Amino acid sequence: MRILVTNDDGILADGISILAQELLKIGEVEIVAPDRERSATGHAITVLRPLRINTVKLRDLGIKAWAVDGTPSDCVKLAIEDLLEWKPDVVVSGINRGPNLGTDVLYSGTVSAAIEGAIYGIPSVAVSVAAFENCHYPVAAEFSRNLVSILAEKGLPPETLLNVNVPSVDKRDLAGVAITKLGARVWKDVFERRVDPRGRTYYWMAGTVEEHEGDLDIDAVAVRHNMVSITPIHLDLTKHDLIDELRTWDLEF
Amino acid sequence: MRILVTNDDGILADGISILAQELLKIGEVEIVAPDRERSATGHAITVLRPLRINTVKLRDLGIKAWAVDGTPSDCVKLAIEDLLEWKPDVVVSGINRGPNLGTDVLYSGTVSAAIEGAIYGIPSVAVSVAAFENCHYPVAAEFSRNLVSILAEKGLPPETLLNVNVPSVDKRDLAGVAITKLGARVWKDVFERRVDPRGRTYYWMAGTVEEHEGDLDIDAVAVRHNMVSITPIHLDLTKHDLIDELRTWDLEF
Numbered sequence: 001m002r003i004l005v006t007n008d009d010g011i012l013a014d015g016i017s018i019l020a021q022e023l024l025k026i027g028e029v030e031i032v033a034p035d036r037e038r039s040a041t042g043h044a045i046t047v048l049r050p051l052r053i054n055t056v057k058l059r060d061l062g063i064k065a066w067a068v069d070g071t072p073s074d075c076v077k078l079a080i081e082d083l084l085e086w087k088p089d090v091v092v093s094g095i096n097r098g099p100n101l102g103t104d105v106l107y108s109g110t111v112s113a114a115i116e117g118a119i120y121g122i123p124s125v126a127v128s129v130a131a132f133e134n135c136h137y138p139v140a141a142e143f144s145r146n147l148v149s150i151l152a153e154k155g156l157p158p159e160t161l162l163n164v165n166v167p168s169v170d171k172r173d174l175a176g177v178a179i180t181k182l183g184a185r186v187w188k189d190v191f192e193r194r195v196d197p198r199g200r201t202y203y204w205m206a207g208t209v210e211e212h213e214g215d216l217d218i219d220a221v222a223v224r225h226n227m228v229s230i231t232p233i234h235l236d237l238t239k240h241d242l243i244d245e246l247r248t249w250d251l252e253f
Numbered sequence: 254m255r256i257l258v259t260n261d262d263g264i265l266a267d268g269i270s271i272l273a274q275e276l277l278k279i280g281e282v283e284i285v286a287p288d289r290e291r292s293a294t295g296h297a298i299t300v301l302r303p304l305r306i307n308t309v310k311l312r313d314l315g316i317k318a319w320a321v322d323g324t325p326s327d328c329v330k331l332a333i334e335d336l337l338e339w340k341p342d343v344v345v346s347g348i349n350r351g352p353n354l355g356t357d358v359l360y361s362g363t364v365s366a367a368i369e370g371a372i373y374g375i376p377s378v379a380v381s382v383a384a385f386e387n388c389h390y391p392v393a394a395e396f397s398r399n400l401v402s403i404l405a406e407k408g409l410p411p412e413t414l415l416n417v418n419v420p421s422v423d424k425r426d427l428a429g430v431a432i433t434k435l436g437a438r439v440w441k442d443v444f445e446r447r448v449d450p451r452g453r454t455y456y457w458m459a460g461t462v463e464e465h466e467g468d469l470d471i472d473a474v475a476v477r478h479n480m481v482s483i484t485p486i487h488l489d490l491t492k493h494d495l496i497d498e499l500r501t502w503d504l505e506f
Contacts, residue, residue, distance in 0.1 A: 042296030042326070043359045050447070050455040073295070073360075078456060081443045103372060105490060106296045107326075119356060146506040154502065160492050162499075179499040181491040190334045194303070202303040203331065217496075232499060234492035237358060238434040239413050242485035243470075246415075246432040249407065251483070253399040 001027030001152050004079050004088035004117070007096065008072045008109025010037045011056055011065060015095035015137050019127065020063055022141035023092065026149055031058065032079035034109075035067035039098075043112040046070040051078065072113035080120055090148055091117030094127030095140045099165050101130075101220045102185030105233065114161040118235060123151050124161040130223045131168030139174070140166035143228055159235040165219060167226045178222035180229045185220070186210045254280030254405050257332050257341035257370070260349065261325045261362025263290045264309055264318060268348035268390050272380065273316055275394035276345065279402055284311065285332035287362075288320035292351075294362040296369075299323040304331065325366035333373055343401050344370030347380030348393045352418050354383075354473045355438030358486065367414040371488060376404050377414040383476045384421030392427070393419035396481055412488040418472060420479045431475035433482045438473070439463045 003023050007016040011033040023029050035054070051074055056065045066083055068075045076091060093113035100108040110126045117124030127144050129135040143166055151162070163182075167174065187207040195201055214221045222229040256276050260269045264286040276282050288307070304327055309318045319336055321328045329344060346366035353361040363379045370377030380397050382388040396419055404415070416435075420427065440460040447455055467474045475482040 037301065040298045040300045042294070042298070042365065044295040044297040045293045045360050045458060047293045047458050048290065050457045052453070052455050074458070077443055077458070082446070082456070103488070106368065106372075106488070107298050112295065115359065119359075143506055147504065150502055150504065157492070157495065160495060177504045179496050181493070181496070182489070190330055193335070200305070202305050203335070204303045205298060205300050205327070205330070228504075230499060230504070232492040232495035233490045234495075235356070235359070236435070237486045239410070239485040239487035240434070242410065242413060243432050243434070246483060246485060249403055251400065251403065251430040251481075253396055
């Protein structure tokens with residue numbers, strides 16, 4: 001099995017090395033990842049300037065790795081179009097530091113890389129650890145390895161990927177695996193307004209999530225109950241059931 | 254009616270002024286837009302640095318306008334959370350120079366701004382002219398005004414927006430309005446590899462679209478036949494019909 005690994009925390013992040021090392025046990029692995037943190041880049045691609053690439057030696061992994069001065073989506077495109085000598089059987093993006101849950105997956109660079117894989121018709125997985133400190137990457141990596149093995153055998157429908165969030169706990173404290181839906185993700189106090197030493201205002205995007213109780217088939221709820229959450233994600237953004245209604249609108253002008 | 258106008262070509266682009274001026278005929282209009290072109294930013298938000306804002310005087314439109322050094326999604330968030338004194342009844346993003354069709358809407362900053370409006374529960378529209386040169390913005394603007402009037406009356410379901418592409422032709426040459434689905438959008442020769450004067454390689458994202466014939470209910474086909482295309486877009490990325498299947502996978506590890 002040939003596996004492309006990428007992320008949005010940048011090629012030097014711990015999560016990507018631990019993931020790549022674990023996936024080496026089940027296949028060939030190459031890494032193409034951003035040269036620095038590119039969090040919250042959504043599905044951005046770089047079209048207003050060219051991209052540059054450097055080969056990187058990652059610790060003693062013995063894995064071919066390229067650092068790209070672009071977004072996660074750029075990385076997957078460049079890997080498949082130019083850098084890799086093979087078409088990957090699976091694309092795995094992560095392990096992200098911090099959860100990617102609910103509506104927030106729209107903003108996620110980690111998920112966008114897996115979306116890009118799915119656009120190329122490759123079974124793809126985004127993996128995140130649901131904590132920003134003391135991240136238990138090895139648990140998430142081991143889970144990912146197992147999932148990728150099964151995925152390679154079972155496959156996925158076209159234009160589909162898996163979004164995985166692993167609680168940051170010891171393996172023995174995991175409460176199981178939940179197949180989930182994306183929940184609503186409501187933020188409050190989104191901006192923190194500050195004044196710089198020259199008296200000018202600037203804004204930090206920040207805020208806190210309003211956590212709601214709910215069923216264990218909602219991704220954020222499952223993770224809060226120490227379950228690994230797997231959400232199948234599709235790319236068909238058309239709202240098919242509104243088409244007939246819109247055809248009744250008088251839109252001639 | 255209160256209308257927030259934004260775009261991804263930047264606040265100084267022709268398309269946004271022409272759109273705002275036309276929408277003034279049916280309501281109050283305020284503009285919050287990127288201070289420069291932010292094409293292909295997808296649904297990126299800016300979290301690694303703070304945002305700065307400047308008020309801008311746009312020609313003699315008499316419209317309040319702010320330029321933000323961030324993405325289209327940042328602009329909509331900042332407008333609603335902080336800058337506007339009212340919650341908009343409608344968010345309109347555009348008029349984009351160039352089409353936003355099919356799979357490519359995932360990369361579109363123009364569409365991402367309308368997605369952000371929909372996340373806030375506001376009926377939202379993304380408008381693009383399907384040409385890069387000699388763009389007929391006034392036709393698209395007039396169409397948008399008519400559409401926004403109808404939209405304000407009819408409303409949209411939650412988490413839904415409209416993606417509009419207007420052929421760049423005279424109004425008399427338009428062949429009508431088509432309610433469409435997003436088509437597949439396959440690019441070839443995605444990267445152009447060049448060598449800089451110092452002998453180092455760099456890559457431009459470029460490429461050409463493989464246009465396919467198809468029914469007039471596919472967005473790109475409708476536009477090619479000189480029809481205005483309106484695609485309803487939803488934000489529910491969960492692939493619900495795969496959940497039961499995934500629950501049969503043996504994922505314990």
